[in-house]
Amino acid sequence: MGLAEIEKEIAEISQLHRAIHTKLDAYVVGNQQLIDFILVALFSEGHVLIEGVPGTAKTTIAKAIALITGCEFTRIQGAIDLQPSDMVGVRIFDQNTRDFSLRKGPVFTNILLADEINRINPKSQSAFIEAMSERQVTIDGITMALPSPFFVIATQNPFEFEGTFPLIEAQRDRFMLNISSGYMNADDELSIIRRASSGHLNWELFSQSLNPILSPRAIEHHIKTIEQITIEDPVLQYIRNLVIATRTHPDIDLGASSRASIALVRGGKAMAALQNRIFVLPDDIKQIAPAVLSHRILLTREAEVEGLTTQLVLDDILNNVEVL
Numbered sequence: 001m002g003l004a005e006i007e008k009e010i011a012e013i014s015q016l017h018r019a020i021h022t023k024l025d026a027y028v029v030g031n032q033q034l035i036d037f038i039l040v041a042l043f044s045e046g047h048v049l050i051e052g053v054p055g056t057a058k059t060t061i062a063k064a065i066a067l068i069t070g071c072e073f074t075r076i077q078g079a080i081d082l083q084p085s086d087m088v089g090v091r092i093f094d095q096n097t098r099d100f101s102l103r104k105g106p107v108f109t110n111i112l113l114a115d116e117i118n119r120i121n122p123k124s125q126s127a128f129i130e131a132m133s134e135r136q137v138t139i140d141g142i143t144m145a146l147p148s149p150f151f152v153i154a155t156q157n158p159f160e161f162e163g164t165f166p167l168i169e170a171q172r173d174r175f176m177l178n179i180s181s182g183y184m185n186a187d188d189e190l191s192i193i194r195r196a197s198s199g200h201l202n203w204e205l206f207s208q209s210l211n212p213i214l215s216p217r218a219i220e221h222h223i224k225t226i227e228q229i230t231i232e233d234p235v236l237q238y239i240r241n242l243v244i245a246t247r248t249h250p251d252i253d254l255g256a257s258s259r260a261s262i263a264l265v266r267g268g269k270a271m272a273a274l275q276n277r278i279f280v281l282p283d284d285i286k287q288i289a290p291a292v293l294s295h296r297i298l299l300t301r302e303a304e305v306e307g308l309t310t311q312l313v314l315d316d317i318l319n320n321v322e323v324l
Helices: 003-025 032-042 058-069 084-088 122-134 186-198 203-208 216-226 233-248 258-274 282-296 301-305 310-320
Strands: 048-052 073-077 089-094 099-104 111-115 136-139 142-145 151-156 177-181 252-254
Touching (some): 003 258, 032 282, 058 203, 089 136, 216 258, 233 282, 233 310, 258 282
Parallel strands (some): 048 177
């Protein structure tokens, strides 16, 4: 692919980015950064973990993105008694054919919303790991590929502890981005109230207006195009230094894995594409770094006792690691 063709296709991705925001802004108030990060992950073959209080449009945005991208969408509601077969499917014996047939679970889709994932028991959570990392599932010893693209958006409410199971580190590491979704500011809250008062918060009407402007095949093509974006060596070294800093910082007990480095590379390219650039800037990396790193590090016990937070420690790293 020549430079002129890459520039043309990156411009098309940037136009799609603006069009998606325009369509979603008609219903969704605020959450611009959340939408951007979901698109970054989608175009980077990553997955997103959204942590936040209930009622902040997490599920609505996921459903809207599925509709606007023309992707198949399924949802899993987290529950303690959810079994792996409820997600990946099960092989059942057909009396008519005298053979086993596969009853596919909701994981066989393009965009999977795992709502309140921390309410799923650890055994069933582990069923996600193969799907998220290898985009395949194994049922009764038979391995089957998942549709492409395959994109997981998981949500969890960090303020509810009864009946919840913290995600194991291996699974958290499979999420490319961890995003916090909080309450609206005063202006956005007033905007929601006004829309509700005027009848402009009707999901049925809005969803019917969301004609797809993408397709699974187009997404796969854009992913390959974004891979052609350039990252100069100083930016690559900046990525390395950020990740190494998480492993050597005195307040961090467990640093980021190499998956974080890969996520920063891919995410940086996707962020550049959304901004209509064929090269990555350090600011692209700095913008996504908190979402890439926050769920991959563990603070020391001493740091937690002192009242330090992951965000404060990452701010310290981002303020002190310079671009060469």
